[in-house]
Structure formats: C-alpha cells, structure tokens
Amino acid sequence: AQSVTQLGSHVSVSEGALVLLRCNYSSSVPPYLFWYVQYPNQGLQLLLKYTSAATLVKGINGFEAEFKKSETSFHLTKPSAHMSDAAEYFCAVRFFSGGYNKLIFGAGTRLAVHP
Amino acid sequence: ETGVTQTPRHLVMGMTNKKSLKCEQHLGHNAMYWYKQSAKKPLELMFVYSLEERVENNSVPSRFSPECPNSSHLFLHLHTLQPEDSALYLCASSQDLGRSNYGYTFGSGTRLTVV
Numbered sequence: 001a002q003s004v005t006q007l008g009s010h011v012s013v014s015e016g017a018l019v020l021l022r023c024n025y026s027s028s029v030p031p032y033l034f035w036y037v038q039y040p041n042q043g044l045q046l047l048l049k050y051t052s053a054a055t056l057v058k059g060i061n062g063f064e065a066e067f068k069k070s071e072t073s074f075h076l077t078k079p080s081a082h083m084s085d086a087a088e089y090f091c092a093v094r095f096f097s098g099g100y101n102k103l104i105f106g107a108g109t110r111l112a113v114h115p
Numbered sequence: 116e117t118g119v120t121q122t123p124r125h126l127v128m129g130m131t132n133k134k135s136l137k138c139e140q141h142l143g144h145n146a147m148y149w150y151k152q153s154a155k156k157p158l159e160l161m162f163v164y165s166l167e168e169r170v171e172n173n174s175v176p177s178r179f180s181p182e183c184p185n186s187s188h189l190f191l192h193l194h195t196l197q198p199e200d201s202a203l204y205l206c207a208s209s210q211d212l213g214r215s216n217y218g219y220t221f222g223s224g225t226r227l228t229v230v
Contacts, residue, residue, distance in 0.1 A: 034218050043119070043205055043221035090158070098171060100212035103219060105158045 002027045002095035006106035013113055019063075019078040021109045023091030026072065032094040033074045034103065035065055039087045047089075050074060061085070086113045118142045121206050121222035128196065129230055136191040136225045138206030145211045147189040148219065149181060152203040164189060165212045196229045203227070 007022040025031055032051050036044040048059025055067045065076045076089060091106040119140045128134050138147065149161040163171035164183040178200075180192040189206055203226050207219040 036218075036221075041124075041203075041224070041226065043121075043223045044207075044219075045221070046218045049218055100163075100165070100170065102160070102163065102171075102212070104160075107157045 002031070002093050002104065004091050004093050004104060004106040006089075006091050006109050008109055009107065010110050010112065013081045013111070015083055015113055015115055016080050019076070019081045019085065019111065021076040021089050021091075021111065023065075023074045023076065023106060024072050025074060025091075025093045027093060027095065029096075033065075033067065034092040034094075035059065035063070035074075035076050036090045036092060036105075037061075037087050038090065038108075044090060047076070081111075081113045083113050083115070086111055119206055119208055119220050119222035121204075121225050123225060124223065125226045125228075127228045127230060128193070130196060130198075132196075133192070133194040135193065136204055136206075136227075138189040138191075138222055140187055140206075140208040140220070140222075142208060142220060143210075144208035144220070145186055146209045147183060147186075148207040148209075149189065149191055150205040150207060152205055152224070154202075158205070162191075163212070170212065193227075196227075198229050201227055201229045 003026045005024045034049045035047040037047050038044050048057045050057050050067045058064045063078045088108045088110045090108045092103045122137045147164045151159045161175045162181045167183045182190040203224045205224045206222040209219045
C-alpha cells in the first residue's frame with residue numbers, strides 16, 4: 001500500500017529563515033513524488049516533482065526537495081523564507097490502483113511566515 | 116490562470132436546491148478528476164474520468180452526480196445536499212491515467228456553502 005505522511009500540520013518561520021517541510025512516503029515500488037502549494041481560496045499548483053531522475057529536485061519559487069530512498073523521505077526546503085511563501089503545502093505520491101495510476105495526497109502543512 | 120477553469124468560484128445553496136459545478140480544460144488532457152477539500156481533512160478523490168468514461172466513484176453519495184460530455188468538460192451536479200457537504204471542490208486534469216508522473220493541473224476550485 002502506498003501512503004504519504006506530512007509531519008507537522010503547521011509550521012511557522014521568520015522571514016529569511018530556512019523552510020523545512022517534512023514528507024515521508026510508503027511505497028512498494030519506486031515512487032513518483034510531488035509537492036503542491038495552495039494559496040488561500042486557490043487550487044493546487046505544482047511546485048516540483050521527482051520522477052526517478054536526479055534525487056535533488058528544484059522547483060519554482062526557490063523551493064527544492066531531496067529524495068532519500070533510505071529514509072523514505074521527500075522533504076521540501078527553501079533557504080530563505082519570504083512572506084509570500086505563506087500557504088498550505090501538500091506532498092503527494094503516485095500509486096497504481098484499479099488499473100491505472102493516481103495521486104494520493106498528504107494532509108498538508110500550513111506554513112506561516114512572520115516578519 | 117492554470118489552464119483549468121472552474122465556475123462558479125463561490126456558491127451558496129439551500130438543501131433543497133439543484134445546482135451544477137463546471138470545470139473546463141483546454142490542455143489536451145484526457146483524464147479529469149473531482150476532489151473535495153474540507154477543513155482539517157486530506158483531499159478526497161471523488162470521481163475520475165478518462166476519455167469521458169467514469170473509471171472511479173469513490174463511495175460518493177448519490178446526491179453528487181458527475182457528467183463528462185467530452186474530454187474538455189466536467190460537471191458535478193448537486194441536489195439535496197447536506198451542510199457537511201460544504202467544502203472547496205477542486206477539479207483537476209492530467210494527460211492520461213497512465214502518465215501521472217506529469218502531475219495534475221488543478222483549477223481554482225468552487226467554494227460551496229450549503230445552508
């Protein structure tokens with residue numbers, strides 16, 4: 001069975017500080033992993049994805065994530081937080097069920113950035 | 116604009132009303148999805164369509180009725196809803212069901228309030 005766990009439903013950082021959002025996955029096959037961001041009253045926007053190429057993946061807005069198979073993790077980081085990064089972030093894993101591939105999402109982590 | 120357009124953005128309806136949510140994509144995608152996003156709960160996959168054929172109905176109550184007349188349009192018909200159905204309803208599309216390593220493209224959602 002495949003699943004996604006995001007540790008910490010709320011994370012608060014100061015502007016300019018490191019952002020670290022944690023995601024662990026469970027997958028019986030090599031996973032495809034994704035991070036999405038959701039701003040208030042908006043849909044989800046793809047930040048970055050891991051599809052078995054480079055283990056360090058760079059995304060939009062200065063975010064990146066590193067796939068660590070030994071730790072079954074795909075944590076999202078950004079060196080310096082900006083006020084505009086305040087949003088909810090979702091980790092997702094692709095899995096195969098019912099004859100086709102689909103995405104399942106973690107519960108989300110709400111990031112607050114304070115001055 | 117993400118390429119997936121949802122209308123209306125906001126909807127307030129009584130429990131005896133009938134209304135419809137509309138989703139439109141012109142990305143050339145062949146798969147479309149309805150998700151429900153409630154406060155403090157993970158995204159719930161409701162329906163999956165591939166080439167206008169429904170491939171998944173995730174134990175969704177019959178008061179939600181999807182329709183996919185063509186690969187560019189997806190509707191969610193609502194009738195006799197309950198207050199607990201109040202949520203953000205998100206539409207998404209992907210190239211097809213087998214290649215979701217490309218991720219999904221989401222619309223901005225319809226914020227539904229049932230009174």
